[in-house]
Amino acid sequence: MADETENLVADVLAGKTRAVARAMSIAEGRNDAAEHLMAQIHRHAGRAHVVGLTGVPGSGKSTMVAALTREFRKLGKTVGIVAIDPSSPFSGGAILGDRVRMTGFAEDDGVFIRSMATRGALGGLARASLDTVDVLDAAGFDVVLIETVGVGQDEVDIVQAAHTVIVVSAPGLGDEVQAIKAGVLEIADIHVVSKCDKPDASHTIQDINGMLHLGRPGKGDKAWTIPVVPTSAESGEGIVELSQKIITHYEHLKSSGEMEVRKRQILQMRIIKTAEDILRDRLMRERNGKLQGLLEQAYTRDLDVRAAARELLSAVTLKGTSGDE
Known part of the structure; x- marks a missing residue:
C-alpha cells in the first residue's frame, strides 16, 4: 500500500x-x-493561490469562474476548479450543473475541473473540498478557484478556506439586502457586480459602495481597500480588471505578511473541522447501541436532551486502531 x-x-x-x-x-x-x-x-501543498467565489444562486458564479479561467489561461497560469454543487436528494452525488457549464475546457490540459456534492456539509463547502484543493495545489496548478454552492448564510465558511474571497452580486436579485442579512458583505476581499449590462447594475454598484463606506468591513487587513468591480462574463467586460485585482490582492497578501495569517487560519479551521468529522463518524457508527435507551428516557422526560447528548458522546470511542482517529 x-x-x-x-x-x-x-x-x-x-x-x-x-x-x-x-x-x-x-x-x-x-x-x-x-x-x-x-x-x-x-x-x-501550500503554493497555489486559492480564490473563493461565493454569492446567492443566480448571481452568475459559474459563468464568472469560466470567464476568469479563460483570462488566467491567457496569462499563462494553470487553473484548478473545485465546483461545489448541491447534492442529489436521490443519489447523494453532485448534480454537476457547474461541470456542464464548463465543458469548453475539456481539451485544455492546463485546466482541471472537479465537481463535488455538499452531502449535507454546512458552510457551502463539501467536506473533502479542501483535500481536493491540496491535490490540485500539489499537482502544480497556479490558481485554484473554489465556487461554493450558493446557499446564503452558510456561504461565510468560504472565508476560512481561501486566500482571496470574491462575493458575486447580480442586479435585481436583492443581493445588497442579502449581503447584510447573511454577513456576506464582511467576508469579501473583492466585490463583483455581474451582468453589469443590465439597467439596474449601477444601483447595485452604488449600494455596495455605500455599505462599504459605512464602515470598514473585512477580515482585519485594513491596508487593503476592497474594490467593487462591475463585470459581464458574457461580453467579457471587467474580466481583465477582475483578474488583475485578484493578482494584486495576492501580491498584497504576500508583501504585507497577511498571507501567513490566512494560511494559519485555514489550517486551524481544517484541524477543527476534521476533528468534528472524526467525532461525527464515530458517533454515527457507535450510537445505535446507546441511542434507543436514551431516546426512551428523553421521551418519558426522565432525561433532558442535553443530558442525553452527553451520555451519547460518553459512549463514543475516540481511541482505537482505525485510520480516522
Whole structure:
C-alpha cells in the first residue's frame, strides 16, 4: 500500500491528469487510504493561490469562474476548479450543473475541473473540498478557484478556506439586502457586480459602495481597500480588471505578511473541522447501541436532551486502531 501511495503521489506531483483524479476520489473516501495519501499530499501543498467565489444562486458564479479561467489561461497560469454543487436528494452525488457549464475546457490540459456534492456539509463547502484543493495545489496548478454552492448564510465558511474571497452580486436579485442579512458583505476581499449590462447594475454598484463606506468591513487587513468591480462574463467586460485585482490582492497578501495569517487560519479551521468529522463518524457508527435507551428516557422526560447528548458522546470511542482517529 505504501509503494502504491508513493507512486500515486509522484504522479500527482508530475501533474498527470489520471493520477490527480484518482487522488481526489481516494480523498473523498475518508478511510485509511485517504489518510495516508493526504498526509503525503499535504507536505507538497501550500503554493497555489486559492480564490473563493461565493454569492446567492443566480448571481452568475459559474459563468464568472469560466470567464476568469479563460483570462488566467491567457496569462499563462494553470487553473484548478473545485465546483461545489448541491447534492442529489436521490443519489447523494453532485448534480454537476457547474461541470456542464464548463465543458469548453475539456481539451485544455492546463485546466482541471472537479465537481463535488455538499452531502449535507454546512458552510457551502463539501467536506473533502479542501483535500481536493491540496491535490490540485500539489499537482502544480497556479490558481485554484473554489465556487461554493450558493446557499446564503452558510456561504461565510468560504472565508476560512481561501486566500482571496470574491462575493458575486447580480442586479435585481436583492443581493445588497442579502449581503447584510447573511454577513456576506464582511467576508469579501473583492466585490463583483455581474451582468453589469443590465439597467439596474449601477444601483447595485452604488449600494455596495455605500455599505462599504459605512464602515470598514473585512477580515482585519485594513491596508487593503476592497474594490467593487462591475463585470459581464458574457461580453467579457471587467474580466481583465477582475483578474488583475485578484493578482494584486495576492501580491498584497504576500508583501504585507497577511498571507501567513490566512494560511494559519485555514489550517486551524481544517484541524477543527476534521476533528468534528472524526467525532461525527464515530458517533454515527457507535450510537445505535446507546441511542434507543436514551431516546426512551428523553421521551418519558426522565432525561433532558442535553443530558442525553452527553451520555451519547460518553459512549463514543475516540481511541482505537482505525485510520480516522
